[in-house]
Amino acid sequence: MPQITYIEPSGEAKTFQLQEGWSLLQGASLHAIDGIVGECGGACGCGTCHCYVEAARLHELPAPEGKELEMLDFVAAERRPNSRLACQIKATAELDGLVVHLPEVQD
Numbered sequence: 001m002p003q004i005t006y007i008e009p010s011g012e013a014k015t016f017q018l019q020e021g022w023s024l025l026q027g028a029s030l031h032a033i034d035g036i037v038g039e040c041g042g043a044c045g046c047g048t049c050h051c052y053v054e055a056a057r058l059h060e061l062p063a064p065e066g067k068e069l070e071m072l073d074f075v076a077a078e079r080r081p082n083s084r085l086a087c088q089i090k091a092t093a094e095l096d097g098l099v100v101h102l103p104e105v106q107d
Contacts (some may be wrong), residue, residue, distance in 0.1 A: 001019060001020065001091075002017065002094075002097075003097055004027055004091060004098050004099075005098070005099045006024075006027075006028060006031075006033045006035070006051075006100055007101040008033060008034045008035045009034065009103065012034075014033060016030075016031050018091035019091065020092055021090055021091065022091050023086060023087050023091070024086035024089045024100060025042050025085075025086040025087040026042065027091065028049070028086060033102070034102075035102030035103065036051070036086055036102060037106040038086070038087065039107070043087070044068055044071060044085060044088060045067075046071070046107075047074050047085065047106075048076075048106040048107050049086035050075040050077060050079075050084075050085060050103055050106060051083075051085070051100040051102055052083060052084075052100065052101040053084050053089070053098070054082070054099045054101075055081070057099075058082050060094060060095060061095075068085050068088045071085055072085065075103075076103070076105045076107055084100075086100065
């Protein structure tokens, strides 16, 4: 099971093992991570699971497309080149050790 580290807006790092195939949003919800809201429940319809993927590993993820790109246009915090929606990132063995930072605001 891959380990994912969430850096909360306070700067606190929390690392958890996620079941392969789970989204980073599902993992954050299960572990009550501060900084991810996920109002739409993971349907890529709200942008409140915005996160910043560590830049050095961004190339390991499938590129965002379609609805995710649209939702990223409306996120509350600054959109950066490494901005992604946690509902669209699936935990895989290849992503073991991934670090994501959560913005100060989501809505």
